[in-house]
Amino acid sequence: MNKQRFDGYLLVTDMDGTLLNRGKIISPENQQAIEMFVEHGGLFTLATGRITSSVQRFADQLPLNAPAVLYNGAVIHDFAKGVDIWQRTLVPSAGAVLSRVMERFPEVGVEIYCGSEPYFIRENETTDYHRRMEKFTRPVLESFESLKDPWFKVLLAWTPERLDEIERFTAETDDEDVIWVRSDEKYLELLPSGATKGHALEHLVQLMGIEMSKCIAMGDNLNDLEMIRRAGVGVAVANAHEILLSASDRSCCHHEEHAVADVIAWLDREVVSK
Numbered sequence: 013m014n015k016q017r018f019d020g021y022l023l024v025t026d027m028d029g030t031l032l033n034r035g036k037i038i039s040p041e042n043q044q045a046i047e048m049f050v051e052h053g054g055l056f057t058l059a060t061g062r063i064t065s066s067v068q069r070f071a072d073q074l075p076l077n078a079p080a081v082l083y084n085g086a087v088i089h090d091f092a093k094g095v096d097i098w099q100r101t102l103v104p105s106a107g108a109v110l111s112r113v114m115e116r117f118p119e120v121g122v123e124i125y126c127g128s129e130p131y132f133i134r135e136n137e138t139t140d141y142h143r144r145m146e147k148f149t150r151p152v153l154e155s156f157e158s159l160k161d162p163w164f165k166v167l168l169a170w171t172p173e174r175l176d177e178i179e180r181f182t183a184e185t186d187d188e189d190v191i192w193v194r195s196d197e198k199y200l201e202l203l204p205s206g207a208t209k210g211h212a213l214e215h216l217v218q219l220m221g222i223e224m225s226k227c228i229a230m231g232d233n234l235n236d237l238e239m240i241r242r243a244g245v246g247v248a249v250a251n252a253h254e255i256l257l258s259a260s261d262r263s264c265c266h267h268e269e270h271a272v273a274d275v276i277a278w279l280d281r282e283v284v285s286k
Contacts, residue, residue: 018054021279022078022220022227023272024213024239027060027070028196029232030249030267036145038073045273050075055222057081059209059229059239061195063164064089064096065128066146078220083125084193084201084235085212086164088219098215100207101162103189110156110166110202112185117178121169126161138169138198166202167195175200195235210238230275231256232267247275 025031033039050056056074059081060067067082071091079090079097088098114122114134121139123130132139132152142148153159168178178200182192193201193208209231217224229236229243232252240246240260248260249271257263264274 016053017280018049018052020053020223020226022055022057022217022222023049023276023279024057024059024081024216024227024229024243025272026209026231026233026236026239027058027062027067029251030230030236031058031272032070033268038070039270039273041270042272043073045270045276047075049276049279050077055220057216059213059231059236060084061165061199061201061235063125063129067091079216081209081212081216081239083164084195084203084207085209085238086204086207088212088216097219098212099164100204100211101164102166102202102204105187106163106166106190106202106204107156109185109187109190113168113178113182116181117170117174119170120174120178123167123169124156124159125164125167126159130167131156131159136170138171142167142169165204168200168202169198170200172197193235195233201235208238209236210240210242213239213242228275228279230264230272 046056055078057076057078057080061084064082076091079088082089086100087096090097121136122133124133129148129150131150133156135152189205191203191205193203195201217227225244227243228245229239230247231240232249234253237256246260248256248263250263250266264271
């Protein structure tokens with residue numbers, strides 16, 4: 013068997029709900045499969061809504077050999093060099109869009125991502141949990157008017173039912189310069205237009221000279237939808253949102269059952285080793 017049998021293949025995986033288990037760790041089975049994939053010539057990276065500092069400890073653990081898609085597609089970061097190599101930021105009018113939502117829904121949690129950590133503009137139980145989980149340290153700001161750095165994204169955090177209300181509210185407005193993406197049942201994100209994981213994946217593939225037909229992308233939620241659609245093979249984990257399952261080319265096992273290892277085994281068996 014060809015030692016470099018995965019040469020030319022790029023495997024891109026979402027993190028939460030896909031690569032990581034419920035304990036937010038990488039299983040030994042996934043770790044070993046990824047190491048084997050890279051050892052035999054494959055390119056491996058991540059595509060996540062997380063920010064650079066939140067991904068760093070996982071990047072240190074994994075044999076990443078391609079830049080990663082962060083901030084749900086607003087940033088491509090090269091962990092080997094420690095630099096952003098591509099980014100999109102929100103236009104100034106995003107502030108007016110956010111103000112309308114905050115006025116209509118005064119209890120929604122609001123996190124603005126610019127710089128090394130998010131700024132918390134409004135807090136609730138969901139943002140409290142998010143802050144503790146990610147160990148964010150920035151204090152709450154009374155308003156976002158003082159923020160001068162460009163915004164990569166805005167995260168709204170609340171109960172699933174209340175975020176459903178906000179989604180319906182935002183669907184009634186026509187803001188061409190921004191897009192809304194549901195990254196979790198408790199998170200709704202405001203992103204720059206043209207800055208989904210799918211758009212970033214297209215740029216990454218072009219940058220690396222990879223054929224899109226040899227790009228395999230994995231995910232579980234609606235923020236993975238554009239990436240799944242654009243990849244040569246879009247894979248939805250068994251626990252994925254029903255829309256993602258319908259849009260994917262194939263499915264794999266549940267993220268609690270080492271989904272990345274499952275996909276690498278399929279690729280080895282069905283595509284490469286023939």
